[in-house]
Amino acid sequence: MIWDQWWYALLIGALFFALGWIAGRIDLRAVTRAASQLPRAYLTGLNHLLHGRRDQALEALLAAAELHPGPVELQLALAALMRDRGEYERAIAIHRALAARSELTAQQRDEVIAELALDYHRAGFLDRAEAAYRQMLGGPRDGWARAALVAILQTERDWNQCLALLEAAPEALPHAQLLQMHLHCELAQEAISREDWATVAHHWRAACEAGGGQALRTLLVEGEWRLATQDEAGVRSVWERIERIHPDGLALVLDKWLSALPVEQWPTVLPVVRRWFQRFPQIDAWARYVDVELQCGSADEAFRRLQEAMRVSPDLMVLDAYLRLVVWMVPEGWRVEVDRVRSLVHGYVERLARYHCQKCGFKAKQHHWRCPACGEWGTFPPRRTVAFEGSRAQ
Structure with missing residues (x-):
């Protein structure tokens, strides 16, 4: 009886071993067949990338693209390598050709537009980069595109457009409130130079709401405003608050104060x-x-x-x-x-x-x-x- 039980156990074990061996052979053949369908130059390019040889990887991927131009992933990798080498025109050409394909999935098209926006941005074509980033607003890359747009608009000193993007989705950017405070302060200072007191008041109040009325920047803007309107009591009140809260900021105060007063x-x-x-x-x-x-x-x-x-x-x-x-x-x-x-x-x-x-x-x-x-x-x-x-x- 014991012998029969051992016999059945051996048969079942042998059966499972045979099934596992067959499954392994099928998987191995599938992997081998898939690898044989890849261009050798593609595998060579990956090997170069793994070893940090970017120039050789680019040459190998170029050869692979000539033999097998279909895969979107290969084209994206090739364009990214070109962009990293500073060959922006070639990267842009590849990404634009990909964007023109009708068979792309929505996810692939979104990735291509994102890469194209990066090409334009790094090449210094800020107007084209801005247009590409705007295409992604409201999509899965909204936060990333919004942050990039805000960065571009800050270099152009377009504070109003920056604020519009921030106010539409403040949760998309870290430290959005701090940024809003500084942008409103910039607009308030521009309005002070124009003596547009209503606009100064609007942006100063908005800056206080965003960053708190006790921030050094908002206090300095208020002080400049009081100086420009010759409100001596208001000026001294602001400086006293800075003296109490931000004494290191008095260095900035003194220069503004003396510059605004006649000797x-x-x-x-x-x-x-x-x-x-x-x-x-x-x-x-x-x-x-x-x-x-x-x-x-x-x-x-x-x-x-x-x-x-x-x-x-x-x-x-x-x-x-x-x-x-x-x-x-x-x-x-x-x-x-x-x-x-x-x-x-x-x-x-x-x-x-x-x-x-x-x-x-x-x-x-x-x-x-x-x-x-x-x-x-x-x-x-x-x-x-x-x-x-x-x-x-x-």
Whole structure:
């Protein structure tokens, strides 16, 4: 009885083994047959890609495309390689030919249009890229196309179109509210220059709703607005809020304030400026402070404050302002020599002191709300650093 059970078990095991072997042979033959139908150049191209040899891969795929031009995937891979090599015209030609095919599925057509938009964008044909991206709005690639469109429109400074795209689908882009705040601030500043106060008020309120009324950018725009309308009480109220919430931003405030006032009115701001530098000696505006003291204050007072700043937070910008005062105060016989030293230090400040983008590391002489290199907003702190290492700068 036991022998019969073992016999049946062996028969069943052998049957399952035979079925598995047959299935494996069928699968192996199917794979071998499918591989034999692929052009050898196609497999060679894939091998080159896997080993990072992009130029050889492109040549192999070109040969494969000549022998077997049908597969959409092969054409897309070939065009992408050409685009990566900077051969935009050839990539565009392939993608346009693919887009003209009537047998493409909706998914394939969407992918072709997306690749064509990238071709135009990287080649610098921004109007064509914009048209291609707009074709994808409302489709499965809406968020990606919307973000690319917003990026293009920002380079063109078309803030209204950017806002229209953001407001239509704010969830499609990360940090959409922060971007809306900056765009409304840009439009408000443009309206200030035109003295269009109704438009200023509209965009300033919208910026406050998007980013909060206590953001440094919205406060600065409000301050510029009050300055332009000669609302002295309003100006001081805004500056006091910045002093309380964003003391580092006072460097940007001081320059705007002094530039907007005639020199005859500087004595009215001197007590406020002195208070700022007493409380926050790290403010990156010592040169402007010296301007005010020499114009309507006391060189001795400025000298005392700068000596304290050199002790508390020494840097090259403070030293530059300090030496400027020393030149002013030393006897005539020493003035030429001290001025030579000061000129040397000032030259280093002019060459090396830069605002620094915290996102990409770009360095610029001017403060930017939008980084010229990476396009991010609000990544420049309002304080310069001295960059001795080699870096990109504007």
